[in-house]
Amino acid sequence: xxxxxxxxxxxxxxxxxxxxxxxxxxxFEPTTLTRRQHLQQEGDHVERVYFVQMGILRGYYLKDxxxxxxxxxFGPTLTGDVVALREKTPTRLNxxxxxxxxxxxxxLADMDALSLQYPIIYRLFMVFFExxxxxxxxxxxxxxxxxxxxxxxxxxxxxxxxxxxIPQHYIASYLGIKPESLSRIRKRIMHE
Amino acid sequence: xxxxxxxxxxxxxxxxxxxxxxxxxxxFEPTTLTRRQHLQQEGDHVERVYFVQMGILRGYYLKDxxxxxxxxxFGPTLTGDVVALREKTPTRLNxxxxxxxxxxxxxLADMDALSLQYPIIYRLFMVFFExxxxxxxxxxxxxxxxxxxxxxxxxxxxxxxxxxxIPQHYIASYLGIKPESLSRIRKRIMHE
DNA sequence: AGGTTTTCTTAACTCAGGTCAACGTTTTAG
DNA sequence: CTAAAACGTTGACCTGAGTTAAGAAAACCT
Numbered sequence: 001x002x003x004x005x006x007x008x009x010x011x012x013x014x015x016x017x018x019x020x021x022x023x024x025x026x027x028f029e030p031t032t033l034t035r036r037q038h039l040q041q042e043g044d045h046v047e048r049v050y051f052v053q054m055g056i057l058r059g060y061y062l063k064d065x066x067x068x069x070x071x072x073x074f075g076p077t078l079t080g081d082v083v084a085l086r087e088k089t090p091t092r093l094n095x096x097x098x099x100x101x102x103x104x105x106x107x108l109a110d111m112d113a114l115s116l117q118y119p120i121i122y123r124l125f126m127v128f129f130e131x132x133x134x135x136x137x138x139x140x141x142x143x144x145x146x147x148x149x150x151x152x153x154x155x156x157x158x159x160x161x162x163x164x165x166i167p168q169h170y171i172a173s174y175l176g177i178k179p180e181s182l183s184r185i186r187k188r189i190m191h192e
Numbered sequence: 193x194x195x196x197x198x199x200x201x202x203x204x205x206x207x208x209x210x211x212x213x214x215x216x217x218x219x220f221e222p223t224t225l226t227r228r229q230h231l232q233q234e235g236d237h238v239e240r241v242y243f244v245q246m247g248i249l250r251g252y253y254l255k256d257x258x259x260x261x262x263x264x265x266f267g268p269t270l271t272g273d274v275v276a277l278r279e280k281t282p283t284r285l286n287x288x289x290x291x292x293x294x295x296x297x298x299x300l301a302d303m304d305a306l307s308l309q310y311p312i313i314y315r316l317f318m319v320f321f322e323x324x325x326x327x328x329x330x331x332x333x334x335x336x337x338x339x340x341x342x343x344x345x346x347x348x349x350x351x352x353x354x355x356x357x358i359p360q361h362y363i364a365s366y367l368g369i370k371p372e373s374l375s376r377i378r379k380r381i382m383h384e
Numbered sequence: 385a386g387g388t389t390t391t392c393t394t395a396a397c398t399c400a401g402g403t404c405a406a407c408g409t410t411t412t413a414g
Numbered sequence: 415c416t417a418a419a420a421c422g423t424t425g426a427c428c429t430g431a432g433t434t435a436a437g438a439a440a441a442c443c444t
Contacts, residue, residue, distance in 0.1 A: 063337050068333075068337065082325070083329060119311035122311060122314040125322075126317045129321035132321075133321050133324055133325045133328065134275045136328055139332060140328060141260075143332065143336070144255075144260050145260065147430090148430090148431075149430095167392095168392065176336045177431070177432090178431075178433085179391080179392070180392090180394085180432080181431050181432075182392095183392065183394080184430085184431085359420090359422095361420090361422080369402090370402060371422070372404095372422090372423080373400085373401050374422095375424080376401085376424085377401095378423095
């Protein structure tokens with residue numbers, strides 16, 4: 001990848017100049033993951049954010065041995081546990097490649113240091129958190145407003161990629177239900 | 193209120209100078225609410241954020257005529273629908289005073305304009321969203337991880353003020369259950 | 385292709401929360 | 415102070431997701 005892909009990605013958040021984008025990009029180094037490999041696991045002392053160039057990852061938490069999927073990451077996108085990074089607590093978020101991925105990693109501390117020189121990086125983070133917050137807020141409302149069936153139908157409408165490319169039991173755990181229940185829901189929907 | 197209270201509140205987010213705090217503070221004008229009055233209602237085209245100096249407010253959404261409480265705001269704190277503000281969509285969030293409140297309001301557009309001159313305002317928003325995101329993320333996980341009983345017990349432990357000062361049916365809707373169910377949960381807890 | 389693992393479906397049963405309705409208590413407002 | 419409204423509890427019944435267990439189907443891997 002050249003800087004160009006990254007530069008274009010940044011424009012989706014706020015208006016970086018090439019100089020600013022170059023400076024930020026210089027903090028990232030390339031890395032790869034193979035299917036089923038983990039980017040980070042519960043208990044890790046994380047210090048990096050990741051730019052997923054290509055591939056799909058899954059974020060999940062553990063609860064009594066069960067996996068609870070929190071999100072799917074389709075490249076190009078950013079990932080990492082921003083809360084644990086900020087609070088400097090061990091992460092509880094496991095991030096696993098669902099297929100081979102190519103990514104770029106950077107230390108949050110380096111980005112913080114650079115943001116003193118380039119305040120637009122604060123703005124980047126601001127917009128990033130705004131959008132992340134908006135996304136999560138809607139998901140949270142959906143857990144209160146909607147039945148599992150409704151959540152399934154909405155996911156179908158809003159993120160067809162997820163439905164098409166993700167195994168069903170991961171989708172079930174993303175919806176907050178058991179695979180058996182998702183099976184029944186699908187059956188109910190079909191027979192109507 | 194003098195600027196001092198506001199200045200101190202800002203320090204909890206990031207290191208403002210007095211000049212910066214003064215500039216930001218100058219955007220706010222005072223206002224009050226009496227019990228049961230609304231700060232904003234579903235459908236409003238919102239353009240302001242609010243600093244609650246004193247009092248308690250409740251944020252809620254409507255679903256089929258039912259109220260779903262999303263949060264309680266105890267002054268001093270900030271409130272408003274940051275997502276609708278950014279996306280310039282009509283809000284769905286109703287914010288109602290649970291008791292008489294004194295607040296300060298400012299237009300988000302004015303704050304945006306000022307942030308060109310004082311980039312620390314981006315940083316303020318960044319930290320604000322970080323924390324809001326962290327809070328909401330934990331709440332979301334709790335909806336997946338925890339039973340209503342667990343959520344009730346956690347709320348008791350983490351926000352005793354809510355338990356002490358908020359009517360029970362509002363708490364029920366905050367927990368995502370019906371008042372009748374909260375009654376039964378409380379009964380179950382007592383008899384154990 | 386064949387064997388293994390992973391994934392999906394179905395069935396029987398349990399149980400917590402929703403719904404509807406009634407009733408007692410507390411708070412509010414005139 | 416009193417009537418009305420708001421609030422909290424309880425009971426009977428219903429519904430849908432969890433649990434356990436089994437087996438079918440699909441994907442994976444040499």
